[in-house]
Amino acid sequence: MxxxxxxxxxxxxxxxxxxxxxxxxxxxxxxxxxxxxxxxLLITWEVAGRIGLIEAHLLPTPTKIINEIINMGAAGTLWGHIGTTLLRVGAGFFLGTIAALILGSIVGYFTVFEKLMDPLIQAFRSIPSLAWVPLFILWMGIGESSKVTLIAVGVFFPVYLNIVSGIQGVDRKLIEVGKIYGFTSAQTLRKIILPASLPSFLVGLRSGLGLGWMFVVAAEIMGASKGLGYLLVVGQNTYSPHLVIASILLFAVIGKLTDSLLKNIEKKSLSWQDSFSNQR
Structure with a gap:
């Protein structure tokens, strides 16, 4: 046995x-x-810098930039900057996503709320990110709350748009099935509409996270004393292009890693779909 x-x-x-x-x-x-x-690209850049095609004081070679990152890591300062920026992006991403999920669900499902709220939200969406900076400083000072709020604003709009689009694109036959089973509006939203709009919502999350990384630079210009955006300002003020490019490189790498995490979650969440992507 x-x-x-x-x-x-x-x-x-x-x-x-x-x-x-x-x-x-x-x-x-x-x-x-x-x-x-x-x-x-890195090899080409390195060779061009070493043979003098690129001026070192304007665009340092990749090896010099990587050495700068290694030195900051060895000194222990790098991890504090990375951790601070990650916390700000994480908090802003969470708050922006929650707000977008609530408002997007209401606007996407109820026509009356779409007519009432969507024009105003679309008008706010057209405001450049830097335009919010002085207002948030006046309202909340230069502390963490203003920085996180600015990032949340950046995350909100792409997530909101994708949720509204996903809900309004749900197959009408699925709604009819819910009515046959006697679902209330809340049950229809929770059991039919939100799961059916999940692909669009997940795309919105990735777009929102990308904008969150862009907005954190503007947020960390607002009197920050730590963070990768702060390193950009320090590099500019001290005329250290290697520090500026090192910060940009770190933004690119960490942003890519976080996007890959969301992409993996998206793929696992939508593994039930008989889509072209899942067949590859």
Whole structure:
């Protein structure tokens, strides 16, 4: 009996192991392919800097920039800046997403609220991010609240737009099925509309996170004493292009890592779809 159960266990685990290895190989291949062009650009940049095609005081070589990052990491200052920026982006992303989810669900589902609120929200969406900076400083000072609020504003609009678009694009037949089962408006929204609009919502999250990383630069210009945006200002004030580019490089790398995390969540959440992407 024990031998039979062991055989069954091995038979079940073997396909899982193969599937895991297949996914791992595919992931590694994707990372390798994605790194080809950046590697070529870095090598070209390094060679051009060393042979004098690019002036070092204007655009330092990648090795000098990487050395700057390593030195900051060894000194212990880098992790504080990265951690502070991550906390600000995380808090702003969470608040902006919650606000967008609530308002987007209401506006997308109720026509009356769309007519009442959407024109005003679209008008606010047209305001440049830097235009909010002096107002938030006047209202909330130069502390963390003004910075997080500015990031939340940046995250809000793309998430809101995608939620509204996703809800309004739900198949009408699904709504009719909910009515047949006697669903209330809240039940229809929770059990039918929100799951059906999930693909659009997840795309909005990725767009919102991207804007959150852009807005954090503007936020950290507002009197910050820590953060990657603060390093940009320090590099500008001290005429240190290697520090400025090191900060930009860190923004790019961390932004890509966080986007990859959301993309992985998106793929797992939508694995039930019979889509072109899932078949590749």
């Amino acid at each position: 024990n031998g039979r159960s062991e055989s069954l266990k091995i038979a079940v685990e073997k396909p899982k192991t193969k599937e895991f290895k297949k996914r791992s190989t595919k992931l590694n291949l994707n990372w390798l392919l994605g790194g080809i062009i950046p590697l070529i």
